[in-house]
Amino acid sequence: MTTVPRPARPSRAAEAQEGVKDLIVRRGLVAGDPLPTESELMEELQVSRNSIREALKALQAVGIVDIRHGFGMFVGRMSLAGLVDELTFHSRITLQNGAHHLAHLVEIREILESGLVQRLIELGPGADLTPVGDVMARMESEAQAGLVSPETDRLFHDLLYRPLGNPLVSQLLGAFWDVYFQLRDALGTPDESAADVARRHRDIYSAVLKGDRAAAVAAVQAHFEGVRNRVARIEG
Known part of the structure; x- marks a missing residue:
């Protein structure tokens, strides 16, 4: 008769992690709110x-808890720093592979921005693009x-996308940008001139101002063409 092994019981530290997260939810705490002290958590x-x-320590690593020495512990603010580090690492170790992660990230960002410009146009004149x-x-x-x-x-x-009022958009685009920027040395020099870079951004901006969805999407795709070509050189 085969004995089925019992699943391993979570460690006390893992149970404590879930307990802290449950406490945050039960008390309705939000980012920046103070947490109980270590002694209070031990008792509860x-x-x-x-x-x-x-x-x-584990919750701090993923941004759920913010420990400020000398001040206390607080509910952490959402950060994608861990995601950036992981994506950068895996992209770096696969740069010599024809299916490396960086090309996939560029594709995802292009798809994301192609949709975002259309949502932006839907806002119409209500979107203040003066800062852009x-x-x-x-x-x-x-x-x-x-x-x-x-x-x-x-x-x-x-x-450009701030009028959408979605803070996750800025964080996601920033994460993609951070990964790409950290790998810039491996990518070599850009294929586009500075004038071309400015022109492609101007095309996106102008299409959004005109409310032309097709032109806006085409401009985003043209903008990312230079990025795709730069990444493709590594694959070659």
């Missing part, structure tokens, strides 16, 4: 100090000097 969850500390126009002018000024800074490029995309 009925676990040892070592288990609590191990649990809090200011960044666009800055980008064109930089292009005339021969180099569009990464900060300006990133800010354009961040401000």
Whole structure:
């Protein structure tokens, strides 16, 4: 007769992690709210100090808990830093592979932005794109000097979709950008000139202002063509 092994029981630290998360939900705490002290958590969850500390360390690593030495513990604010580190690492170790992760990330971001520009156009005149126009002018000024800074490029995309009122959009695009930026040395020099970079961003901005969905999507795809080509050089 075959004996079926029993599933391993979660460790006390793992149980403490779930206990802390459950406490946050039950008390209706939100990001930035203070958490009970270690001693209070030990008493409420009925676990040892070592288990609590191990649990809090694990929760801090994923951004659920924010430990500020000398001030206390707080509910953490959502961060994709862990995702960025993991994606960067796996992209780096597969850069010599024809199916490397970076190409997949670029594809996902292109699909995401193709949909976002259409949602932005749906807002109509209610979307204030004045800040985007200011960044666009800055980008064109930089292009005339021969180099569009990464900060300006990133800010354009961040401000463009801000009228959608979805904070996750900014965080996701920022995560994709961080991965790409950290791998920039492996990608080599861009194929596009600074003038081309500015022109492609201007095309996106102009299409959104006109409310032309087809033109906006086409402009986003054209913008990412340069990125795709840069990544494809590694695959070759």
